[in-house]
């Protein structure tokens with residue numbers, strides 16, 4: 001295709017499955033989709049991604065009007081637009097790195113080295129192996145509890161041999177490996193494009209393959225994988241792969257980072273869309289994510305222009321015909337305004353002031369197994385005795401909760417969990433810990 005030159009395309013729709021869903025996720029499909037999405041910044045036509053099951057007619061989907069929405073999920077006949085939601089991170093697993101053996105890939109320089117230093121000093125009995133392709137740790141000598149070794153995570157032989165030898169006691173793998181992109185997509189050969197994705201795609205895949213014995217693998221990716229970045233399609237695709245891995249389930253977690261001002265690949269470079277972070281605060285935020293148990297999060301602070309950069313930042317409720325119209329089948333007859341408003345208020349107090357889709361689950365809009373306990377408290381403050389946490393797990397949407405509330409009011413003797421089956425607090429927390437969210 002003659003990109004940007006002789007084509008007369010107005011819109012390009014990429015329709016696939018497993019792009020954004022929690023129940024169904026494929027890291028490679030997500031990587032391809034987000035790579036394409038990032039191309040909207042280099043091309044003169046609109047790019048829209050639609051996560052839909054293959055049973056739907058593609059032609060019909062393309063004919064819909066989505067207004068300014070760019071990332072759409074179609075489920076059970078309903079359309080949803082994707083949005084960032086603010087997330088409160090709780091240090092639910094505090095102290096978990098103390099006394100452990102850590103492998104920090106990319107720990108010899110940049111952000112990885114700063115975090116390795118922070119962990120070495122905050123948890124002095126931790127044994128840290130910092131690794132990278134370079135022959136040595138950069139910048140002075142490492143603290144006593146950090147040793148550096150040379151390892152290229154894109155080299156399967158090296159990763160296999162290390163994991164079976166020195167790396168067999170590694171309990172946490174923290175992966176900071178990555179390479180910045182180089183220039184516009186149109187000017188790149190396929191080989192150049194792929195080469196720049198290898199540390200994140202092949203590297204992350206091989207870490208998953210050979211560190212099955214680790215308690216967790218945490219990838220440090222970039223928000224570029226979610227929103228795109230001009231001239232960085234391969235970087236966006238590679239980072240989207242890492243965030244897709246976390247959403248696939250298992251012991252893999254991903255934190256999407258914003259730009260850092262003083263260390264790493266974007267040190268000293270201006271950022272028009274996001275406020276840059278200093279490593280002094282950054283390492284503490286990384287540490288909070290590491291100890292939160294949250295599977296995936298993004299760390300960013302917007303400058304005003306970012307609102308126009310991606311529909312993911314849009315605040316207003318979509319006015320679109322298709323997007324704002326819940327199907328008749330999905331609209332419960334009884335869910336009236338006061339209950340809906342009350343439930344929405346409780347969500348705002350739990351997750352932060354924002355617009356929440358009434359049909360999407362709490363977990364897809366920033367909630368997790370810890371904040372759902374807070375939501376339960378907030379709901380019971382408004383509607384005393386109506387909710388328990390187990391019920392909220394099975395009814396995770398605003399509309400469902402409003403409907404449930406109204407039924408409870410109509411049937412006051414209703415008891416969701418019989419006394420004999422009511423778990424005590426400790427059991428409940430254990431139950432939450434193993435919920436797949």
Ligand SMILES: NC(=O)c1ccc[n+]([C@@H]2O[C@H](COP(=O)([O-])OP(=O)(O)OC[C@H]3O[C@@H](n4cnc5c(N)ncnc54)[C@H](OP(=O)(O)O)[C@@H]3O)[C@@H](O)[C@H]2O)c1
Pocket residue numbers: 105106107108109110111112131132133134135151152153154175176177178179198199203220221222223256257258259260261263264265266267
């Ligand atoms: N800096 C930012 O503003 C920013 C923003 C968002 C996200 N991030 C992400 O944060 C992570 C760290 O970035 P950074 O800014 O600290 O970049 P950096 O200074 O370039 O560090 C990347 C590190 O990864 C190592 N590495 C790269 N490929 C490797 C491989 N195949 N095997 C082993 N180690 C490898 C490099 O060491 P060797 O060269 O010695 O191999 C280096 O230590 C990256 O994943 C990046 O995408 C950074």
